[in-house]
Amino acid sequence: MLSESLIERFQSLLDEARAAGEPDPEAMNVATQDADGRLSSRMVLLKGFDARGFVFYTNTHSRKGRALAAHPAAALCVHWKHLREGVQVRAEGVIEAVTAAEADAYFATRPRGSQIGAWASDQSQEMPSRFTFEERIAEFDKTFDGRDVPRPPHWSGYRIKPDRIEFWFGARFRLHERELHELVDGQWRMAYLFP
Numbered sequence: 102m103l104s105e106s107l108i109e110r111f112q113s114l115l116d117e118a119r120a121a122g123e124p125d126p127e128a129m130n131v132a133t134q135d136a137d138g139r140l141s142s143r144m145v146l147l148k149g150f151d152a153r154g155f156v157f158y159t160n161t162h163s164r165k166g167r168a169l170a171a172h173p174a175a176a177l178c179v180h181w182k183h184l185r186e187g188v189q190v191r192a193e194g195v196i197e198a199v200t201a202a203e204a205d206a207y208f209a210t211r212p213r214g215s216q217i218g219a220w221a222s223d224q225s226q227e228m229p230s231r232f233t234f235e236e237r238i239a240e241f242d243k244t245f246d247g248r249d250v251p252r253p254p255h256w257s258g259y260r261i262k263p264d265r266i267e268f269w270f271g272a273r274f275r276l277h278e279r280e281l282h283e284l285v286d287g288q289w290r291m292a293y294l295f296p
């Protein structure tokens with residue numbers, strides 16, 4: 102669990118990044134490791150944050166989903182270029198799936214086009230042609246015509262539960278500040294790192 106002060110720290114920086122006009126403040130890079138030990142990373146959107154960690158949503162059959170099934174741990178990185186002199190936040194930890202109720206609640210808030218897309222996209226699989234995707238969209242549009250689109254069983258959220266989080270504050274003349282917070286024996290410990 103994140104401490105109150107770490108939650109407050111991240112939340113207030115995120116709010117500040119929004120206020121500073123950061124174009125995509127919730128965009129974060131997430132790195133995973135697959136069953137063969139191969140690393141990969143991609144951007145996703147942060148959709149929830151609290152004492153338990155950082156939540157994003159995706160297709161659980163995607164490349165990242167398969168990697169997380171084999172190796173339930175991830176590292177995230179956020180860069181807010183327009184905030185102060187630039188701020189980076191990194192976090193690492195184990196992954197847990199969000200509950201079905203949590204995923205349902207978030208899925209229900211998505212625009213209908215995105216909901217249909219979640220059914221139509223076989224994320225990360227090879228696609229014979231763009232037309233195949235359009236056909237699948239039309240097919241699911243018809244299937245769910247006149248009713249709410251349910252959450253696909255292969256679409257859900259993951260929570261990164263950090264045991265390590267670092268705040269990097271840019272500064273002129275390379276005097277960047279790095280604050281590392283690590284969970285050691287159930288207690289958060291803070292250390293400054295050389296930049």
Ligand SMILES: Cc1cc2nc3c(=O)[nH]c(=O)nc-3n(C[C@H](O)[C@H](O)[C@H](O)COP(=O)(O)O)c2cc1C
Binds near residue numbers: 125146164
């Ligand atoms: C700014 C940005 C935000 C994105 N957000 C998400 C997201 O929240 N969930 C998602 O599944 N893919 C998202 N994507 C697409 C992913 O980067 C990626 O292409 C996709 O999830 C497939 O990744 P994978 O093959 O590693 O599983 C986003 C891409 C960008 C550029």
